[in-house]
Structures are given as C-alpha cells and as structure tokens.
Amino acid sequence: xxxxxxxxxxxxxxxxxxxxxxxxxxxxxSACAQSALRARGYATEGGVKEVTVRDALxxxxxxxxxxxxxxxxLGEEVAQYNGAYKVTRGLLDRFGPKRVIDTPITEAGFCGIxxxxxxxxxxxxxxxxxxxxxxxxxxxxxxxxxxxxxxSGGIQPCNVTFRGPNxxxxxxxxxxxxxxxxxxxxxxxLKVVSPWSSEDAKGLLKAAIRDPNPVVVLENELMYGQAFPxxxxxxxxxxxxxxxxxxxxxPGKDLTxxxxxxxxxxxxxxxxxxxxxYGVDAEVINLRSxxxxxxxxxxxxxxxxxxxxxxxxxxxxxxxSSEIMALSMEYGFDYLTAPAxxxxxxxxxxPYAAGLETMAFPQEDTIVNQAAKLLRV
Amino acid sequence: xxxxxxxISLPLVIQSRARLPLNRLPSASRSFAQVANVDNIPxxxxxxxxxxxxxxxxxxxxxxxxxxxxxxxxxxxxxLFHDMTMIRRMEMAxxxxxxxxxxxxxxxxxxxxxxxxxxxxxxxxxxxxxxxAYRSHGNTLMRGGTIRSIIGELLGRRDGIAxxxxxxxxxxxxxxxxxxxxxxANVPLxxxxxxxxxxxxxxxxxxxxxxxxxxxxxxxxxxxxxAKLWNLPVIFGCENNQYGMGTSAERASASTDYxxxxxxxxxxxxxGMDVLAVLAAVKHGRNFVKAGNGPLVYEYATYRYAGxxxxxxxxxxxxREELQxxxxxxxxxxxxxxxxxxxxxxxxxxxxxxxxxRALVNHEVEEAQKMLVxxxxxxxxxxxxxxxxxxxxxxxxxxxxxxxxAS
Numbered sequence: 001x002x003x004x005x006x007x008x009x010x011x012x013x014x015x016x017x018x019x020x021x022x023x024x025x026x027x028x029x030s031a032c033a034q035s036a037l038r039a040r041g042y043a044t045e046g047g048v049k050e051v052t053v054r055d056a057l058x059x060x061x062x063x064x065x066x067x068x069x070x071x072x073x074l075g076e077e078v079a080q081y082n083g084a085y086k087v088t089r090g091l092l093d094r095f096g097p098k099r100v101i102d103t104p105i106t107e108a109g110f111c112g113i114x115x116x117x118x119x120x121x122x123x124x125x126x127x128x129x130x131x132x133x134x135x136x137x138x139x140x141x142x143x144x145x146x147x148x149x150x151x152s153g154g155i156q157p158c159n160v161t162f163r164g165p166n167x168x169x170x171x172x173x174x175x176x177x178x179x180x181x182x183x184x185x186x187x188x189x190l191k192v193v194s195p196w197s198s199e200d201a202k203g204l205l206k207a208a209i210r211d212p213n214p215v216v217v218l219e220n221e222l223m224y225g226q227a228f229p230x231x232x233x234x235x236x237x238x239x240x241x242x243x244x245x246x247x248x249x250x251p252g253k254d255l256t257x258x259x260x261x262x263x264x265x266x267x268x269x270x271x272x273x274x275x276x277x278y279g280v281d282a283e284v285i286n287l288r289s290x291x292x293x294x295x296x297x298x299x300x301x302x303x304x305x306x307x308x309x310x311x312x313x314x315x316x317x318x319x320x321s322s323e324i325m326a327l328s329m330e331y332g333f334d335y336l337t338a339p340a341x342x343x344x345x346x347x348x349x350x351p352y353a354a355g356l357e358t359m360a361f362p363q364e365d366t367i368v369n370q371a372a373k374l375l376r377v
Numbered sequence: 378x379x380x381x382x383x384x385i386s387l388p389l390v391i392q393s394r395a396r397l398p399l400n401r402l403p404s405a406s407r408s409f410a411q412v413a414n415v416d417n418i419p420x421x422x423x424x425x426x427x428x429x430x431x432x433x434x435x436x437x438x439x440x441x442x443x444x445x446x447x448x449x450x451x452x453x454x455x456x457l458f459h460d461m462t463m464i465r466r467m468e469m470a471x472x473x474x475x476x477x478x479x480x481x482x483x484x485x486x487x488x489x490x491x492x493x494x495x496x497x498x499x500x501x502x503x504x505x506x507x508x509x510a511y512r513s514h515g516n517t518l519m520r521g522g523t524i525r526s527i528i529g530e531l532l533g534r535r536d537g538i539a540x541x542x543x544x545x546x547x548x549x550x551x552x553x554x555x556x557x558x559x560x561x562a563n564v565p566l567x568x569x570x571x572x573x574x575x576x577x578x579x580x581x582x583x584x585x586x587x588x589x590x591x592x593x594x595x596x597x598x599x600x601x602x603x604a605k606l607w608n609l610p611v612i613f614g615c616e617n618n619q620y621g622m623g624t625s626a627e628r629a630s631a632s633t634d635y636x637x638x639x640x641x642x643x644x645x646x647x648x649g650m651d652v653l654a655v656l657a658a659v660k661h662g663r664n665f666v667k668a669g670n671g672p673l674v675y676e677y678a679t680y681r682y683a684g685x686x687x688x689x690x691x692x693x694x695x696x697r698e699e700l701q702x703x704x705x706x707x708x709x710x711x712x713x714x715x716x717x718x719x720x721x722x723x724x725x726x727x728x729x730x731x732x733x734x735r736a737l738v739n740h741e742v743e744e745a746q747k748m749l750v751x752x753x754x755x756x757x758x759x760x761x762x763x764x765x766x767x768x769x770x771x772x773x774x775x776x777x778x779x780x781x782x783a784s
Contacts, residue, residue, distance in 0.1 A: 175557075
C-alpha cells in the first residue's frame with residue numbers, strides 16, 4: 001500500500017520538500033524521537049526558562065518563517081498592529097510585508113486565499129483573530145482545505161495552517177466565546193491540535209506548519225499571558241511535538257482525567273486538591289491533539305486507574321468528551337470500574353454577566369466535586 | 378456620475394478628491410462663517426422654518442442630491458443637540474466604568490459618531506427598522522433604550538436591556554435588531570428585515586449600518602445584489618470612521634468610495650460630522666426608497682475618537698495630531714456653533730443642556746449600579762435559549778448533575 005503512493009504526485013511533492021529541507025522533517029517519527037532524546041540528555045535546571053504562551057507561539061512563527069521561505073502569515077491586524085493579541089509581535093519588522101500580511105476583515109476571502117496559495121505549493125499560516133470569526137470562513141476550511149487532497153485522489157496537497165484563539169474568553173458573551181474543537185475534530189482531512197503550555201504551543205504550532213496537511217491550531221486567549229517553564233530542548237529551533245500524541249502531565253493511579261487546552265491547568269489544580277483533600281492520585285492527560293486523538297494513551301491510563309473523567313469547555317452534546325467516552329466504551333469498557341463522567345461547558349450560549357458565565361464553563365470546584373463523586377470519596 | 382441641475386454647484390474639488398472622506402477635505406467644511414444666514418426664525422419651538430445644508434455635505438453616485446435646505450423647528454434643532462450630547466455623555470460614563478473594571482470584555486464606544494445615530498433617528502419613524510454592528514450604544518439609545526438599561530447591560534445586571542445576557546455588543550429594542558458581534562453579518566440580516574417589510578407591505582424602510590471594515594465583507598455584496606434584484610426598501614449605510622480596528626480604510630479597501638460600492642445601486646456620501654446633513658440625507662433617501670425605487674448605499678464620513686474597543690488605546694495606528702484635528706471637527710460643537718450663529722441657542726443655554734444631560738446620565742448610572750446581578754441559578758442561566766413554552770424538557774449543564782429540567 002505504501003510504495004505505490006510514493007509515485008503519486010502529492011507524495012512526490014512531499015518527498016521533494018523533505019529532500020530540500022532535511023533539517024525539518026517534523027512529521028517523520030524519528031525526528032520527534034530524536035528531539036525528545038536530546039531533551040533528556042541535555043536539559044539542565046539552569047537551561048529552563050519561563051516563557052509565556054504568547055512568546056512561545058511568536059517564537060514558533062519566527063523560526064518557521066526564518067527556515068522556510070514558503071511560509072507566510074496572513075490575517076487581520078497581524079502586521080502593523082503586531083497582532084490583535086500580540087502573538088505576531090515584531091514579525092513584520094523582521095520578515096517584511098511580503099511574509100506578514102495584513103488583510104481586510106474578510107474571513108471567507110483571506111482564508112480562501114490562504115487555501116489557494118497552499119494549493120499552489122506555499123505553506124500559509126492563516127490567523128483568525130478568533131475562531132469565532134472563522135465560522136465566516138469554515139466552508140473554505142472544510143470544503144476547500146480538508147477535502148481537496150482526497151477528492152484529487154492524492155494529487156493536490158494543501159499545506160495550510162489555521163490558527164488563533166478558540167473557546168472561552170472572559171466577558172465577551174455568546175458570539176465571541178465558543179469552543180470549536182468538536183467542529184474541526186469531526187472533519188476527515190483536517191488535523192487539529194490545541195496547546196495548553198508554552199512547550200505545547202511552540203511544539204504543536206511548528207508541527208502544524210510543517211505538516212503537509214491542513215492543520216487547525218486552537219489556542220486560547222486566556223493562556224497567552226501565562227508563563228510556563230520551557231526546557232532547553234524546547235527553546236531550540238528544531239523543537240517540534242508529534243501531532244496525535246497526548247502527554248501525561250501528572251501521573252496517578254486512582255482516576256484518569258483527560259483534558260485539553262486551558263482545562264488542563266484547571267484539571268491539574270483540581271488533581272492537587274483531590275490529593276490534598278482525599279488523598280487520591282489523579283492522572284491528568286493533556287490531549288494536545290484533537291485529531292488524531294491519542295486513544296492509546298487514554299486507554300492505557302484507564303486500564304491502570306479504572307476510572308475516566310473528561311474535562312473540556314465545549315458544548316456537551318456531540319462533543320470532544322462524548323467522543324472520548326464513546327471510545328472508552330469501545331476500547332476500555334472491561335477495565336472501567338465506574339461509569340465514565342465528563343465536565344464540559346453548559347448547553348447555553350455564553351452569557352455576559354460574570355456570575356452566569358462562571359456557571360457556563362468548568363471551574364476547578366466542578367472538577368473536584370465530580371471526581372469525588374466518581375471516586376465515592 | 379449623474380449630476381442634476383441642483384448638483385452643478387457642487388465644487389469639482391470634491392470629485393477630484395474622491396478618495397478622501399469629506400471630513401478630511403480642506404478646512405472649507407469646517408468654517409461656518411459662510412453658512413447662509415437663516416431668516417425668519419419663528420419664536421415658537423414648534424414652528425417650521427428652513428435651514429441651509431452646506432453644499433459640500435454630499436457627494437452623489439447615480440443619485441440626485443438631497444435638497445440643500447432642511448425644514449426643521451427650533452425644538453428639533455435643540456433636540457438634535459441634546460441627543461448627541463446624551464450619547465457623548467453616556468459613552469463617557471461607559472468609558473469611566475470600564476476603566477473602573479466594572480464593564481467586562483468588549484466595549485466599543487461611538488464618541489465622534491453621534492451625528493450619524495442622531496441624524497438617522499430624526500429622519501425615520503419609529504416604525505422603520507434599524508440594525509447595526511457592535512458599536513451600538515448610541516443607536517440603542519436613539520431607538521428607545523434608556524440610559525440606565527444600557528449602562529445596566531454593560532454592568533451585566535438583571536435589569537439591563539438584555540437582562541445581562543448580551544453585554545456591550547448585543548442590545549435590542551423595538552425597531553432595533555441589535556448589535557451584532559460578527560463583522561458584516563448584520564448586513565444580510567438588515568436586508569432580510571427589508572424583505573419582511575416588502576413582504577408585509579408595511580411601507581417602511583430599514584436602515585442597515587456597518588463599518589468601513591465590514592464594507593469589504595463578501596456577504597455585504599451578496600446582500601447588495603439581492604436587495605437591488607428584489608427592490609428591497611433598505612438604505613445600506615457605511616459608517617466610515619476611517620479605521621477598521623487598527624487598519625485605516627485606505628489599507629483595507631481597494632476603493633474607499635464606499636457610497637459607490639453598490640455599483641448598480643445609487644449612492645450618497647454624507648458628511649457624518651454634520652447632523653443636519655445626515656438628517657437631510659436620510660430623509661431624502663427614505664422618500665426615495667419608500668417610493669419603490671429600491672435600495673441606496675450611503676456612506677457617512679465620520680471619525681471614531683476612541684480606540685476600536687476599550688482595550689485599544691487607539692493611538693498606535695494614527696497620530697495624536699490627526700486625532701486632535703478630527704476632534705476640532707466635532708459633530709456636537711459643529712451643531713452648537715450653527716445654533717449659536719442662528720441665534721437659536723445661546724452659549725449659556727448650550728452649557729445648561731450639557732449640564733442637565735450630565736446630571737441625567739450620572740443619575741441613570743447610579744440607578745444602573747443599584748440593579749441586581751442575575752441570580753446564579755440554573756433557571757436564570759438556561760432561560761430564553763428557546764422561546765418560552767417551547768423549550769426542550771432538559772438542558773445539560775457542566776455535569777450530568779447540573780442538568781436542568783424545565784418545570
């Protein structure tokens with residue numbers, strides 16, 4: 001199956017790209033393993049640096065723009081204003097207006113243009129000011145970007161990256177506060193990642209840009225200003241994370257908490273509280289990737305703990321958590337000692353008033369209480 | 378360009394500077410000395426008389442210009458001043474509350490653009506409809522929202538105009554279809570409202586406002602096409618405040634002649650810093666549309682003093698000098714100067730109006746602050762997702778235990 005594909009035109013493009021940029025084979029398994037090994041070998045306490053998610057994303061963009069002339073970034077306010085959320089700060093000065101392009105507020109148009117440029121062989125990075133606005137352009141993301149490679153029988157690749165803040169933000173009400181993980185996660189042909197920490201942000205964004213497929217990077221506005229320690233390896237320009245691999249942020253034996261993006265931090269805080277209050281050890285899995293989903297890591301964990309809880313901020317119906325719970329039935333039913341549970345966003349358009357908004361999204365105490373109930377502690 | 382006999386006096390300079398919005402034209406438009414004196418001003422506030430509209434106020438596209446005179450009353454002129462002052466003071470109060478961290482999220486102020494909201498409201502009837510984007514506080518007030526209900530909404534209170542559910546961008550009242558947070562999305566909606574008016578044969582019109590940023594959105598042009606194709610009673614109105622977020626109109630639009638963007642739809646550029654010009658233009662447009670002539674594309678050349686939203690200081694992409702210069706073309710001062718010149722209002726009276734308005738706004742803000750926040754209860758959170766009485770029997774909360782069952 002594998003060898004005939006090599007003769008397909010799209011596969012040829014892929015291999016020629018690899019040949020011209022031998023140092024950046026992000027999607028080759030060996031490269032990731034190598035970088036992980038290096039991390040273990042050389043990381044020292046002194047080499048670790050506190051970096052905000054914003055700066056990590058900025059670094060990833062700068063490194064990829066630097067090393068690959070085919071990449072460019074376009075979107076609203078990305079250049080002269082330095083980004084609505086300052087993720088693209090300094091990029092215009094460094095790379096010039098050919099590589100960092102301000103667009104009018106016309107999502108369907110510039111997203112389509114990004115996809116078209118990708119069809120023609122460039123590697124555009126298309127920033128949406130938020131993914132709420134990408135709904136204007138979702139036809140291009142799904143019908144033009146995600147499906148073309150398949151519809152062309154593998155002839156026509158589309159190496160485009162869509163990125164921007166997704167999900168919950170504070171006080172911006174219903175039209176600016178929705179989580180699209182499940183939307184994009186359901187589409188064959190797309191890959192979807194969603195970082196939590198600074199290492200996630202840098203490694204996943206770089207992997208997304210290097211991946212030859214359309215990749216959606218769902219960031220979170222509220223995480224941009226948060227600082228995380230970044231290992232020496234992660235600070236290097238060859239650092240990438242594999243798409244489709246989850247990370248166990250906190251090992252534990254009593255309960256598996258699967259989470260993503262901002263909810264990972266909330267889950268870790270909840271896990272610490274569970275330990276302190278009830279003496280239970282929750283294992284917290286940071287999914288990092290929505291599609292492909294790392295079912296292996298989830299199932300291995302639930303085999304160990306026997307209990308599964310999913311924490312995410314999307315709508316509960318037909319969502320990421322529904323999918324993970326369904327997969328746990330399919331692959332891990334016999335290992336579960338209690339029904340799996342989930343903590344999600346509530347089924348309501350995000351209200352403006354602070355008190356109501358709090359009730360609409362998972363809070364740390366919601367996670368703790370639900371876990372305690374599951375564990376019967 | 379169709380030029381009527383009335384339009385011949387329009388200085389050619391405007392046409393040769395077509396890319397410049399009116400308020401960036403040389404200082405001619407700022408000097409009121411040349412405004413013709415108004416004769417026969419009646420004593421009574423209700424008696425009608427005629428005031429001149431400056432001939433540089435309009436630029437036409439396949440449309441006869443509005444008359445360069447406006448029939449009005451002293452009462453109306455004073456009300457125009459009062460209403461603009463009220464919007465300005467309300468926005469200043471919102472600015473303060475935001476800086477005290479009492480308003481969350483986005484807060485888009487319309488300071489500098491008051492003449493557009495006020496001029497339009499005085500030209501249409503309460504039965505006409507209006508829709509706009511997220512810079513909507515002024516429109517909400519003009520369409521009948523109260524200051525306290527608007528400020529209450531900004532504070533996220535239960536008695537806010539949207540009961541604390543919508544916030545700054547999402548306010549609605551009778552004849553006003555909101556505040557829409559998605560750039561350009563309200564334009565097809567406004568066209569649909571006009572379709573309903575035609576369908577119901579109401580003989581009313583829809584004012585469909587959007588910004589210079591939104592003017593480039595594809596759906597705006599789709600709406601133009603269907604509005605013209607079906608002869609819908611709508612006046613599209615591009616409120617050109619010169620900046621779509623931090624991007625100047627020139628950097629976002631291949632053509633900044635927004636009033637010509639309808640191509641096959643007649644258009645008019647109006648000096649949006651002159652409330653009388655806006656009022657005359659919309660009155661004229663309303664008659665044109667009501668007569669069954671199909672849609673119009675208006676452009677109100679105006680200026681936003683504040684940043685895009687409160688989080689934007691609004692000085693990174695424009696100079697302080699530009700801002701200062703634009704502030705000297707203030708719509709409220711412009712009208713005040715005329716009213717004083719015409720002896721309709723004295724400086725003392727103008728100050729008294731401003732003082733009264735300020736007291737009113739302060740009082741309303743105090744009242745709004747007394748409003749309660751919504752109770753953090755499931756029945757409050759989940760109410761109004763669906764029309765009352767038609768709700769699904771259950772709505773899910775964050776956990777299965779928080780599932781809400783309709784009683």
